[in-house]
Amino acid sequence: MDSIESFSELAQRIISGVEALAQKIVVYDDGPILERLQQGDFAETPALPTEVDPFIQVAISAEYDRHIALLEEAFRKLKSAKDDFKRSVDLRLSLLAPIRHLPEDILVEIFSHFIQDGGTRQGSEERTYSLTLSKKHRIFSPSFTLSCVCSFWRRVVFSRPIFWSSFSLDLGGLRAFEGESKMTAILSQCLSRSANAPLSLHLKLDSADHALDSGNLLSLFIGQAARWEWLDLPDYRSISRFISQLQSGGQPPIFSSLRHLNLGEGRRSEMTLSLLPIVLSASHLETLSTGRCGFTWSDFCQCDFSSLKKLKASTLSNGTVGQFLSRLPSLEVCILTSTSGFTTDSKPSSASYSSNLRCLSIRLEDSLVGAWQSLRTPHLLRLFLEARDGTEESHIESVSSMLVRSKSVLQELTLFNIYAHEALNFINAHPSVTDIILSGSYESVDDNRYPGDLFSRLSFPKEENTVVLAPNLRSLTIQIQGSITDSDGSSTLDSHIFLAQNIVKMVKSRTDEESLPPDATVLQKFTLRLMSRHEEVFGHIRRSLAHLVASGLQLELDQYLVTYSALQDL
Template sequence: MSCTNQICTLSSSNADSFLSASKNYEEAFARIRSNDIPKSAIERSQLRALVEATRNDLGICNADDISRGYLAKTLECYESLLAPIRTLPSEIMISIFKLVVWDDDFVEIATGPFRCSGPIFPLTWVNYRWREIIISQPSFWSSLDLFLRVYGREADFQLMADVVGECLLRSGTIAPLHLKILVRGWDARASSGQLHVLNMLNEHAYRWKEIVFECLLPEPHLAHMLNQICSQNTSLPALEVVNLSTTNKEKPFLLGFFGPTFIHLPRLHTLFISLLRSTDLVLIDLQQLTTFRINHYIGCSFAALLENCPLLEHLEISEITSSDAGVSSTIPFVHHTHLTSLHLNNLQWFPIGLWQSVHLPNLTHLEVNGYMGRGSFLNTFEEVKTMLVQSKCVLQHIHFHWHKNGLNDSEYAHSCFLQGILISPTSTIDYKYHDKRGSLPPQCFGNCGIYYCYTDTPNTLPTVTSSGAVYHHRRYMTLSLLPPEIGP
């Protein structure tokens, strides 16, 4: 029933009461939207009197009185105007908003027509003060999470450009930009709309602090962005984090794809890249890099890679293709003192000779994943072990994740798998393997502090080692303490 029809069914006195309650609510609601809080002690006293009067009216109002709903909402508005949060300084409000917003200021919905969402937008709808604070704070508009996909309407591309343009405008000219771009599709008809948005982002490349670019193919989107940066001689002085990923292994980054785009990155400390050639090392400024994750590395030695990353602390590599193209015939000896964490995936496909001339004396964390019994796993692992022994590093945490229990082979079943490697007395070993043929004998691990073992085998009875320590082998996790001795 509409408000007009409701009034028509009421008596004159009830209608007046209803209209008065409705008007009071509209005025109170307008006050909270504009954050019209009491400024003086007298105004606060007057507002408290209104709260008491409204609460009394609500208390004597019949349950079926049509004015009751408006009275309840009016009381909420009055009480809201007295809430302490409305008097907090803008600086504190900004800190509170950041806890809500995190870094997803603008997120495009991945399906249907173009829409944008994110926690920042509802906050601007609460009241005038919140909106003013948020709009005036560039950091709330400097993180963009963008899906580039093919739309059926030209209007969707224009709307995307309008929203991105407004966010960039509100982010100012100084605030660092965090960009995440996921390309979900492309065809010739969509190229102009998609590339126009990328051009808008490129105009602010000097402010990029973090860029994540994930696509099926590097052409044309990523190539377009890099070419634009190079052609305009745009510097990237603020760039700290780069993630460039393609999901199509058949068409990766071509030789020389990056050009001189990243040749000067004075602040770059984290780099994730799906494919890197050893010839690319001179095209990317890696001097300040501390974290490096490479899905596919094409080269013949890690010495050349580490030589170009003097401050590197964490290295993860998932696939290697041996190639000596563009590499000096003389492999440099690298005594790398900063690397503390090494993560090697698919070790069975790593070529031999990668670790020659490499010492990592301060390595403490080692993670190795692979398929035992396939490829050159055992030879490659022996090479890694040799490098570790020669480096004289003391490992604190070791993680093995193997598919198939290669240690059941007669050659390795009863040998000390970590023999010769220095292990801290407080070390932790995470061991996970997928094979239902049986468990490992505890002597394969040598002396260390704690074992966390994950396996597909059923639970078995505890095993007592020669040192008297108890090694529990279970389906999910085991924990066992061994003597605090360093070394084999």
Template sequence: MSMANFRRQSQLYSKHLDSANSQMCSSLEATYQALYTEFLAKSRHNDIPNSTADRVRLRALIDQTRSDLETCSESATRVQISKVLELQESLLAPIRTLPSDILTEIFQLVIETSSNPGITWKPTKISGRIFLLTWICFSWRDEALSYSAFWSTIAVVHDVPPGVPPSPTEMTALLNECIMRSGVSVPMRIRIFSYSSTDESLPAVIPMLVAQAHRWRQAALSFRYLHQIKSLFPFKPSSSHFPLLEDLSFQFRDYAHVDPGQNPILECHPPLQKLGLSLLLESYADVISSRSLKVLKLDRYRGVSLARLLRMCPRLESLTLRSFESTGNPKASKTIYRSSLLTLDIGGDYDNDNKVEYGAWNSVMLPKLIKLEVTLPDLIDHQDWEMAFEARTSLSKLREVIKQSKCALQHVNLIMYVADYKKWPQLTLGTANKFFEDLPVKAEGSFVENKLLAEWKEDLESTIRL
């Protein structure tokens, strides 16, 4: 046979094979379209093989599907076969046989590890990982819907400017359905962030959450004006309104022409263990009087000293204070109060010139203090450094109180934000040395900007040399 005839015969044979393969793939495509519909329904309903015989038959089907995938050359048909193979193999996945309680624990981890745990409502959409879990299959959906705690963490974020039409009715109805899924007795975690400038522009969904106040265990509320929250809680103060509330953070951004007192939630005296406030007046400190409060975070505190505040909360273990504004003569109070405070974090309020004025520590003793963190602002010149050390943060007075209290500090961290260490190296080093001078803390517990003091000094010297 000549070479030309051989090539011609080879081409005819190749075309015959291609034609046969094409016919086979066409037949397979119809078969696997039907199989895809069948196994998709099985996957959605978690119709897994329960007997040994059923599992053997399914594994045989999987082997046949893999064989067809290897022999088929049509790309569209291969895609269809691959989808069926994935569905068939998923029916044998161990996760489909997990007990309900273990599956619930996994769901809980998936939801809690999200950057925004729970459900987030916005005027144009509602989102949350819990919805993704309900879309996998019917059994997962039933599991997610039947566990009320999955629906008990709700955030409302309202950042629509005034004049914009209200959110669609279906968005409000959807959130109401989520609240109903959370049950009637499961404790709730609530977050409300509203940037509206008027009460009229507040979303209608907020009163729906307020109606569940008796179930609130944790709440983070942020409004532009204080009076907006008062309009949402028109009831008279009563301990029955927030019987479960243990963790409350309340912030408002505009301090102009407002009375920072009269907080309707605090006046109900919930059993708080953690509390965060934008502003607290010493004259209003009685309202947070509690033997259960352990953690207090204040952006601003206005008063004569911290003595009265600490007296109102005798079991307070941690205090964060960004700004103290003196309102009177610090020598007016002569009663020494010995606080059970363990952790103190002060400074860092740049909007208020980092003022923790002299007098904050008057009449205060801290015999149990073991952890201290102080934040200094980014300062410009030598004079500002001295003002910060001596007056604005009242560090000299605080150091004096610590030594008089005879406490044994275990961890001290000084935060100094300096734009250019090369410009003020000696001043920066001198401030750190002055701060730690005679403090009752060991070298292994002394830190600057979260670095051991000795390592920080070495890094500073290396920066200076460069």
């Protein structure tokens, strides 16, 4: 045989040999015997005994099986050799891959995107955490995946503290694991790789007694409290245990690097907790969401919130709004989910408190009218105002009057669950507004509710010397909750068309440049949202405003409603 015979030539020789072997296996032609049996004749006895001797046939079959098994083993070795060849090629291609020639800093940038996309998103801010401890995934991290590729990548990943600085930990799930000490050891090693990098933590604790074994793991992270930059405690029930853990040691931890603190809302029936153990030493906070944890005015005065830019709070008490915000010189966004704890100014003529607020969101309850007396917001641009059931008109007027005294130049205004005439009065007091979102319940019997005379009042009047509401309006969104009915409570085509006609008239009056009042702005966008689909309303509006849409008007007609919390993000 030629010593330089190629693989394909040798393979062809083997194939030919296998075909020759197949020809050596004689297959009996049993057709004639089957045909005679079908005709009722008995088959003749073969002339040669070997043709029917079962012992001889079994021996021949066994001989075939033995040699075929040897061939199969030979082919298995051949396939194994081929697999080894492929692995060696893949390894060589990997070693010679262009990515290995990338500078390490570029590789780190690529890894950062991979970890960001593959991490766990948690919390109200939808932050990405690179390492997760959960009941479902146990311990998971995209960094683990990267470190398994090769020693070079492992060295890069292990040497970058930023890849090991964000943890989402469900410590209540430790009871589902076998060997809490092993989990603690793994997380301790991961935490050590973060070196001195700022830490981001999303913690869920179990307040039950059977979860006390997670204390060692929690203590591990509390020991690094000085490096915490972001802390998210979404489960209100676990906050009390967390605070107890903070106070269990001799020296309370100092959160010198904490910039962002977000706490869960919980239920109103649950006890209000004090935040002092956490925030007393956190003098660089930039965002704070208190959840159901409370702040009295006396506690608030003990804290340094000079760097706070965003506050979401529900239980501020024993002080006026102006007093609280006066201690927040850097505050730009304030979300008050409850106003029931505020008090009125003891001296109506007391000095005012100016704030740098740009965005203010208020959920009005049974607060005192005088709580807003001393606040001044000259830089306010966005206001979100929701009236809870039972909110009196004087409460809404007190907020509007505060803005007038502040000489605020509002640009965006959202009024939620407010009667139509109250909304119109608010809009009239602030002519600078350019974007308005109004949401209320439809009630044709009571003009105080939506839509009332909302659309006719928002239409530009043709008569001179008539008050023009919202002369700078560019975008208007109307949400109508409930069914569109007549005064007798029935839902008819007439009631639907009447609503559509009023909307069309209002939009046309604000988009006709030739008939606009002096210095008035053309409406650029109109959005209507209804609780259920009303094709009569939508169809009439589309047909009537088609020429304006062709000229550039943005028209959106939707059948879903947006919640107040979602409106804050619009």
